[in-house]
Amino acid sequence: MSDAAYTAMWENLNLDISAHDGLLEVLGKFYGDIYLSQQNRLKGMEYLDFVLSEVHGLRVKELQDAKAAGKKVIGTFCVFVPEELTLAADAVHVGLCSGADAGTEEAEKLVPRNTCALIKSFIGFKLARLCPYTESCDLIVGETTCDGKKKAYEAFSNHVSMHVMEVPQTKTADAKALFKAEVLRHKEALKALTGTEITLENLQKSITIVNEKRKALQRLSRLRAADPAPISGRDALLINQVSFYDDPVRFTQSINTLCDQIEERIEKKEGVVPAGTKRLLVSGCPMAVPNWKLPYVMESSNAVIVGEESCIGSRNVRDLVDETPDTLDGLIDALVDRYMKIDCACFTPNNERMSNVETMAKELNADGVIHYALSFCQPYAHEAIKLNNVLSAKGIPMLSIETDYSMEDVEQLKTRVEAFVEMLD
Amino acid sequence: MSDAAYTAMWENLNLDISAHDGLLEVLGKFYGDIYLSQQNRLKGMEYLDFVLSEVHGLRVKELQDAKAAGKKVIGTFCVFVPEELTLAADAVHVGLCSGADAGTEEAEKLVPRNTCALIKSFIGFKLARLCPYTESCDLIVGETTCDGKKKAYEAFSNHVSMHVMEVPQTKTADAKALFKAEVLRHKEALKALTGTEITLENLQKSITIVNEKRKALQRLSRLRAADPAPISGRDALLINQVSFYDDPVRFTQSINTLCDQIEERIEKKEGVVPAGTKRLLVSGCPMAVPNWKLPYVMESSNAVIVGEESCIGSRNVRDLVDETPDTLDGLIDALVDRYMKIDCACFTPNNERMSNVETMAKELNADGVIHYALSFCQPYAHEAIKLNNVLSAKGIPMLSIETDYSMEDVEQLKTRVEAFVEMLD
Incomplete structure (x- = not known):
């Protein structure tokens, strides 16, 4: 679509056009510095580069087309809102975290x-009229x-x-x-909004779609155990970020293609960094687009990220929904079981997370863990202390970082991360 | 009991005796400055002065005696843990907030x-071995x-x-x-601890005891509508604080005696401050002993506090348990109904609180509200913003304070509160 057509679309969505232009410019520059400057990237990342370059363009146009065709758009902020229900109700599911x-x-x-x-x-993006996704939503589902x-x-x-x-x-x-x-209750709210009753058939279908997406992301995660690391942590994070708003079927296909390329690369013992580069697991709070600050700092500190123990990472991907129940109620139970396995710090206790981090660190051959809390x-922040105790006892080094979205602490973070990576030698 | 006997008791409880001596000294001085310096206090406050002077003495001795007689001590941090269940299980219920x-x-x-x-x-008091209540507990119940x-x-x-x-x-x-x-589940935990089965009979009895305590505190609250204010906010707060750890039957009797005196005072149009003194409602977070900073600041700023919209105040007192059900399950339902009425900011939404604050401000003839968030x-902190919007629309002035337990901001608070009180003229 032409620039003018996009601008017209954003105007229709009541965006603040001049502020939004400024945002896209900054985002483009930021992406160039952090992403496009990387060496040895996979060919399959071109799809992600394209999706991100069109983050407020093509995908938003798709949402408008879907809406014109009578579909509803559901916005969410959390992995606890089941995408399976949205898709079963023939609606579009988009993550709105900012x-x-x-x-x-x-x-x-x-x-x-x-x-x-x-x-x-997310509140600021709404009030400043900067997010075409928020403005496209027919319903936003919180938790x-x-x-x-809350x-x-x-x-x-x-x-x-x-x-x-x-x-x-x-x-x-x-x-x-x-x-x-x-x-x-949410199922009824979706029915009231979309007019589509969620049935055994459409729920089975949507569960399969989302399971396939999760399986592709699990496959990506497993491949990152290789040394040299076949993909950067920044790219893997981007993939997880895009998984929250891209078309799920198209996305799954792209990620599986990318994984084929990664397998070839592993076969040839090629990577984005030399073999033996220090390997870090990042663990904690979600990193929403374009929150790439800490991953950039980490991967500019003689280290590579091999896993994201996060909502935008393992927490959204680890568990699948059992597809075998043959009644609607059975399928709902399977859905509930799957979502109640999530190892979110909202639960007390949340000991699953402690062992999941340990397992990830071992399976991905991480040399250390960087805990990230907003x-x-x-x-x-509470679990950072607990996790540090658990990992210490297992001999896994951990660095605890608390930060926000400002760029003021980048140099300070770099000093701390570099010191941590050196200590891993 | 002699000082030496108390020290021996504290030693048995594994307190850090020298640090604890220091704490009692500071507390005594603080109490003298903030409480004993007040003019026109009610005779009935002598009981509270005594209870507080023996806060780590006589009441703790009573707990040890109860324990020696086979009773268990249950500690809590929140008005959601039903005292009725503790008493029905023939145990002692004490608040541990610090x-x-x-x-x-x-x-x-x-x-x-x-x-x-x-x-x-509360964590610091435990780790520093300074709280004889925490050390006396057989079980601490969180929420x-x-x-x-959490x-x-x-x-x-x-x-x-x-x-x-x-x-x-x-x-x-x-x-x-x-x-x-x-x-x-809590009822079963209490049975496992105490060996006492909670029955219709013992639960009915304990519900009556706690209802009577709440009725006495409701009576006190109602009497504070009078002008001139018959009791200071500091004294009323102390009463609510002591309600969390004193023997409930003895406490109720003392408060009713005090209320009799207040009624006499109202009859004679006497008060702790001149008629027409600016009247403030304090609203928000609980103020546990000896957190008297803000009430002291408020009542040193040409104002008197006429109500505490707080867990240590109206939130613990407003609702009674229906005593009429004649089955154990019916009584449990009545208990659940009562506790689920609490207007705590943990609920979303919590619109009840907004109207409760407005009602309290009107019924107690408050000129303004000071919102207190730790x-x-x-x-x-979130509800402070919401409440301010609600009260503004009703023409009730509100000042929002955020502070902690340090004394560093006392002068700054005083400046802000004085300016707010002046503005009420």
């Missing part, structure tokens, strides 16, 4: 200053995974159409029953 | 620095009311014997069902 400071001053009128950058960002989001949705819901799912805080049978009730994210 | 900085450095090894002062305080406490209990439970109740985040029927399941308490 990874850049925007509209912060306006956002701080709705939520306290001491709120994490991710929350302030009660942390105090910050309370922010109350203010946010004055600005967008919202439905909030309660995610319980333990994994008892009674807590699972509550989550099932919430899944059923400032004011209490659940992950 | 309102002073202690052992902060040690606490910050267990929980992040960006954790609210109340949480760091999932905020991210900070995750802190994971670390804390390595140091004390804990049981955690899940409190849901909405008030749907399914959320209430989860809370009922948690109440039943730094890093996300739920109340």
Whole structure:
């Protein structure tokens, strides 16, 4: 589409065109510096480069086309909102988490200053009219995974159409029953919005689609165990980020093609960095587009990232939904079981996560773990301390980082990460 | 009891005697400055002065006597843990929230620095061996009311014997069902600990005891509508603080005696301050002993506090349990109904609180509201913004304060509160 046609589309979405132009310019430059400057990238990353270059263009146009054809667009901020239900209701599912400071001053009128950058960002993007995804949504689905989001949705819901799912805080049978009730309530909300009843047939189909996406991402994750690392952590993170808003079938196909290329590369013992480069697992809070600061710092510090233990990473990919039940209720139960396996810090206790990090570090041959918590994210800040104790006892080095979206601490982070990587020798 | 006997008791409880002596000295001085210096206090406050002067003495001795007689001591941090169940199980119920900085450095090894002062305080008191209540507990019952406490209990439970109740985040029927399941699970935990089965009879009796306590505190609250204010906010806060650890029957009797005196005073149009003194409602986070900083600042700024919209105040007192059900299950349902009415910021939405604050401000003839949030308490910081919008629309002035337990900001707070009170003219 022409620039003028895109601008017309953004105008229709009521974006602040001049601020949005500025945002795209900064984003383009940032992407060039952090992504396009990389050596030895895989051919298959061209698809991701294209998707990102069209992040507010082609994909948004697809959403408008879908809406024109009568489909609804569902926005989410969390891996607990089942994409399977959205797809079964013949709607489009997009992640709305934002990874850049925007509209912060306006956002701080709705939520306290001491709120994490991710929350302030999605509110700021809305208030500053900078996000075509948010503006395309017919319904935004929140969840009660942390105090910050839970309370922010109350203010946010004055600005967008919202439905909030309660995610319980333990994994008892009674807590699972509550989550099932919430899944059923959400299913009814989707039916009311889309007019499409979720049935055994359409849910089976959508579960398969999302399982296939997760399997492709699992395959990618497994291949990263190779030394030399066949793909950079930045690229792998980008893939996980794009998985939240791209068309799932097309995305799965692209990732499987990319994985074929990675297998060839591994066969030839080729990589993005020399064999023996220090290998890091990054663990903790989600990194939404374009929050590439810490991965860039890590991979500019004589290290390569081999895994993301994060919502935008393993937490969204590890578990599949059982496809075998042959009743709708059985399939809903399978869905609930899968989502209640997520090792989010919102649960107490969340010992699964401790062993999952350890397992990932071992399977991916990581030399150390860098824990990443967004400032004011209490659940992950608490678990950073716990995880450090667990990993220490197992002889796995860990560095704990707390930061936000500003660029002010880049040099300080680089000093700390470099010192940590040197210590791994 | 003699000083030596108390010291021996504290030694038996493994307190750090020299640090504990220092704490009592500071507390005594602080109490003298903030409480005993007040003019026109009610005779009935002598009981509270006595209870507080013996806060780590006589009441702790009573706990040891109860334990020697085979009773168990249950510690809590939250108004969601039903005292009725503790008493029905023939155990002693004590609040463990702490309102002073202690052992902060040690606490910050267990929980992040960006954790609210109340949480760091109860952990610090434990690690520094300064709290005879914590040391007397056979079981400490936590709850999932905020991210900070929920995750802190994971670390804390390595140091004390804990049981955690899940409190849901909405008030749907399914959320209430989860809370009922948690109440039943807690009931079984109490039986396992105490050997006492909770029955219709003992639960009816304990519900009456706790209802009577709440009725006495409701009576006190109502009487504070009078002008001139018959009791200071500091004294009323102290009463609410003591309600969390004193013997409930004795306490109720004392408060009713005090209320008789207040009625006489009102009859004579006497008060602790001149009629027409500006009247403030304080609203927000709990103020645990000896967190008297903000009330002292407020009442040193030409104003009097007429109500505490707080867990240590209206949130613990407003609702009674229906005593009429004649089956154990019916009584448990009544208990669940009562606790699920609490207008805690842990719920989303929590619109009840907004109207409760407005109602309190009107009924108590408050000229303005001071919202108090502990730094890093996300739920109340978010609601401060919402409440300010609601009260503004109703023409009720509100000042939003965020602070912790340090004394560094006293002068700054005083400046802000004085300016707010002046503005009320």
